[in-house]
Amino acid sequence: MSGLEVRVIHKSYPGSRVAILKDLNFTADSGEFVAIVGPSGAGKSTLLNIISGLDRDLQGEVRYQDRLLHVNNAQPARIGFIFQDPRLMPWLTVLENLRLVLKAENSIEVARHALRDVELVDVENAFPGQLSGGMQRRVAMARAFIMQPALLLMDEPFVSLDAPTAARLHTLLLKLWRESRATVLFVTHNLREALSLADRVLFLSGSPAGVVLDMPIDIPRPRHLDDSAVSALHDSIIREHPEILSGHAGVQAVNSSTHGEIHV
Amino acid sequence: MAQLTDSWLRFLSLAGFMLAWQVIAALVAEPLFPTPLTVLYRLWEFLTVGQLLHHLGITLARVAASFAIAMAIGAAIGIIMGRFQRLDATLDGVLVLALNIPALVTIFLCYIWFGLNEVAAVIAVALNKIPTVVVTVREGARAVDRQLMQVAEVFQVSGWRTLRQVYLPQLYPYLIAAARSGLALIWKIVLVVELLGRSDGVGFQLGTYFQFFDITSILAYTLAFAAVVLAAEAVFMRPLERRLVRWRT
Numbered sequence: 001m002s003g004l005e006v007r008v009i010h011k012s013y014p015g016s017r018v019a020i021l022k023d024l025n026f027t028a029d030s031g032e033f034v035a036i037v038g039p040s041g042a043g044k045s046t047l048l049n050i051i052s053g054l055d056r057d058l059q060g061e062v063r064y065q066d067r068l069l070h071v072n073n074a075q076p077a078r079i080g081f082i083f084q085d086p087r088l089m090p091w092l093t094v095l096e097n098l099r100l101v102l103k104a105e106n107s108i109e110v111a112r113h114a115l116r117d118v119e120l121v122d123v124e125n126a127f128p129g130q131l132s133g134g135m136q137r138r139v140a141m142a143r144a145f146i147m148q149p150a151l152l153l154m155d156e157p158f159v160s161l162d163a164p165t166a167a168r169l170h171t172l173l174l175k176l177w178r179e180s181r182a183t184v185l186f187v188t189h190n191l192r193e194a195l196s197l198a199d200r201v202l203f204l205s206g207s208p209a210g211v212v213l214d215m216p217i218d219i220p221r222p223r224h225l226d227d228s229a230v231s232a233l234h235d236s237i238i239r240e241h242p243e244i245l246s247g248h249a250g251v252q253a254v255n256s257s258t259h260g261e262i263h264v
Numbered sequence: 265m266a267q268l269t270d271s272w273l274r275f276l277s278l279a280g281f282m283l284a285w286q287v288i289a290a291l292v293a294e295p296l297f298p299t300p301l302t303v304l305y306r307l308w309e310f311l312t313v314g315q316l317l318h319h320l321g322i323t324l325a326r327v328a329a330s331f332a333i334a335m336a337i338g339a340a341i342g343i344i345m346g347r348f349q350r351l352d353a354t355l356d357g358v359l360v361l362a363l364n365i366p367a368l369v370t371i372f373l374c375y376i377w378f379g380l381n382e383v384a385a386v387i388a389v390a391l392n393k394i395p396t397v398v399v400t401v402r403e404g405a406r407a408v409d410r411q412l413m414q415v416a417e418v419f420q421v422s423g424w425r426t427l428r429q430v431y432l433p434q435l436y437p438y439l440i441a442a443a444r445s446g447l448a449l450i451w452k453i454v455l456v457v458e459l460l461g462r463s464d465g466v467g468f469q470l471g472t473y474f475q476f477f478d479i480t481s482i483l484a485y486t487l488a489f490a491a492v493v494l495a496a497e498a499v500f501m502r503p504l505e506r507r508l509v510r511w512r513t
Contacts, residue, residue, distance in 0.1 A: 052418050081418045087411055091433040091511045100429055101419040127511040147419065 003030035003183045004151060006051060008060035011043070011208075020046050021058075022208035028200075030065070033177060033184045035194035038204030039247045044187045045084075047209070048153045051185065052079050064151060080149030080182065082157040086136040088128040094139050095124040101147050114146040118172060134165040138172070145176045152182040156189065167225060170197060174221070191237065191245060195230050196223045206247035213241065213249045298480045307484040316469075316488055323466040324492065326382075326454050330389035331446060337390070338397025339439060345398065346405020362395040367453050371460055380461045389453050396449065397442045404438030436508045444501060451493060 004027060011021040020043040028034045038044050049055035051062050053070035062069045064077050088097050098111035115121050118138040128136055137157060144152060158166045174197065177184055188194050194201045195217055203213035215237075219229045241249055282300050289299035298306075310316035345352040345359075371388045378384035408431065416426040458467025466485055473481040 054414050054417060076420055079418060081415075083411070083415070085411070087415050089412060089415075089430060089433070091436075091509075092429060096429075100416075100421055100425065103422075129511065143419070 002027045003032065003065060004028040004051075004185075005063040006047075006060075007062075008047070008050065008058060011046065011050065011058040011060065014057065019208035021050075022210055024204075024210045026202055026211050026214065028183050028185065030183055031181045033186065033197060033199045035186045035188060035198035035201045036204060037188060037191055037194045037201055037245070038209060039206050039245065040189055042204050042206050042247060043209040044189075044204065045155055047204075048081070048155050048185065048187060051151075052081055052153055078147060078150045080144035080147060080152040082137075082140050082144045082152070082154040084156045084159060086128065086133075086140040088136060088139055088143075090128050093125050093127055094120065094131070097128065097139060098143055098146055101143055110146065114142040117145070117176065118142045134161060134169065137161070137169055141169070141173065141176065145180055145182075148180060149182050152177070152180075152184045154184065154186045156187055158188075158193070159190075163225075166193075170225070171222075173197070189245075192225050192230060192234055195219070195233055196225045196227070203241075203244055203249065204247060205249075209247075212247065213244065296477070296479050298483060302480055303483045303487060306480045307487055310481075310484055310488070316485065319464055319466050319469050319485075320488060320492065322464050323454055323458065323489075326386060326389065326458070326465065327447075327450050330386045330393065330454065331443075331450050333386065333390040334393035334397055334446060334450070335439075335443060338394040338442065339401045339435075341394070342398040342401025343405045343435070346402040346408070352402070359395055359398060362391075363399070367392045367456065371453075371457050375461045382462075385454075385457045385462055388457050389450055392453050393446050393450055397446060400438050400442040400445070401435065404435040408434050433508075440501075440505050440508065447493075447496065447501070451489075 006024070006026055008021045008024040010019055010023075012019050024047065026034075036044060036047070046055065050058055050060070051069075053062075056070050061071075067077075068074055069077050088094075089100065092100060094115065095108070095111050098114055099107045102110055104110060112121065112124065115124055118141060120135060120138055120142070123131060123135065128139065131139070140157070144154075158169055161169070170193075186194070186197060191201075198217055200214065200216045202211050203215070204210070205212045217233070219227070219233065223230055237244060243249075285300050289297050307316075341355075345355055370391050374384040374388035374391070378387065412430055412434070413426075415421075416430045421430065454465070455467035455470065458465035459471040462468050466489055470482055470485055473485070
């Protein structure tokens with residue numbers, strides 16, 4: 001049984017006839033970590049907004065475990081979202097920011113536990129403005145995992161961080177993901193980041209965006225951004241599909257089934 | 265340390281003002297320009313044997329009632345106008361008109377239509393204040409961060425919690441600004457309303473003393489009134505503001 005099924009037939013913004021997304025279809029297994037790579041402006045954020053239900057103005061549908069999401073009377077799915085900016089409430093303390101998304105009575109203990117997971121217990125009473133960028137991302141990560149999401153959406157969550165901080169957050173993310181078994185969609189424009197994190201990478205074309213290449217990553221974990229296996233795979237992708245990062249798969253990929261075509 | 269310095273500055277400026285008043289009044293030596301000591305003595309008489317506290321209390325009650333009504337209605341209209349663009353465009357003309365109607369006209373109309381009573385007095389004051397609250401709060405509602413509202417939506421935060429912890433905190437600075445300027449305006453208009461159509465309250469008393477050119481009594485009432493305003497600012501507005509924006513460190 002498939003976890004997530006996304007079928008976008010056509011998506012354009014109100015008042016415009018130009019399609020942002022067109023015939024964009026893919027599935028993700030339950031518990032799978034899928035990275036989505038594409039040129040900037042290709043509609044990656046729009047795609048996540050559609051899957052999260054923030055944007056419901058489209059032709060198409062989103063299913064999770066065979067249930068239709070974001071239609072009238074649909075049972076709300078547990079979806080976590082880590083945005084590009086941490087988007088914490090600046091007037092709530094770290095602890096209050098986590099409790100905001102919890103309904104349970106014992107939310108203080110749950111929130112404290114989540115803070116322990118991201119090693120932020122000692123700043124629970126700080127306001128987000130008093131934290132560093134990396135710490136704010138950790139709070140945002142804790143907030144997304146704390147409600148035990150079935151589906152976790154991440155929109156370039158680690159851009160504009162220095163390399164060591166990003167690497168620490170990568171490790172933390174993988175640990176929390178393994179514990180939660182959430183299905184993850186991780187949007188990035190950084191191919192190395194995608195290769196070092198994901199079970200599978202989807203490459204999007206430029207506007208209107210569709211999936212041009214769907215590639216499983218077989219490198220065993222733990223991997224790091226600068227591992228030789230990751231570098232080798234990165235180089236071989238760029239060699240075979242020189243324009244993949246600007247949204248073109250190249251002749252070979254389009255003509256044949258691309259699934260699992262490339263291995264190291 | 266900075267806190268202390270600020271309060272000292274506040275105190276020193278008031279003390280300097282009093283001193284200048286005393287010196288000038290002593291030089292002029294004229295019954296129509298009493299010294300602050302004369303005024304303070306009169307104030308003491310009013311407090312001990314006169315009815316100042318009674319009138320002050322009535323005026324305060326009117327201020328509180330019209331302030332609460334003006335803030336509640338003004339904030340509600342402001343939020344709705346800031347949120348719905350077409351409604352905003354529809355009501356904007358009326359709002360500009362309401363902003364520019366002289367207070368005196370509203371007061372006369374209320375007294376004529378609703379009678380010379382308490383309800384008319386409070387409505388007249390509130391009507392004068394509502395448009396300015398609307399303008400300030402609308403600005404805040406327009407500036408609400410959609411990205412934070414999306415967070416509440418994705419994480420399925422309940423409507424009530426979203427209002428209290430996500431939406432309203434973004435409006436607090438605007439609500440505080442509206443309350444500040446609101447109090448200042450309402451204090452003044454309440455006195456006019458009392459002068460024109462009530463038989464008690466500070467405004468009525470001032471009117472009576474004006475008939476006799478009793479400057480000392482007028483200033484004594486003014487002093488009592490000013491003391492209340494300063495106290496309200498120090499005890500109520502400033503601590504509230506500090507609490508609501510304490511995250512801005």
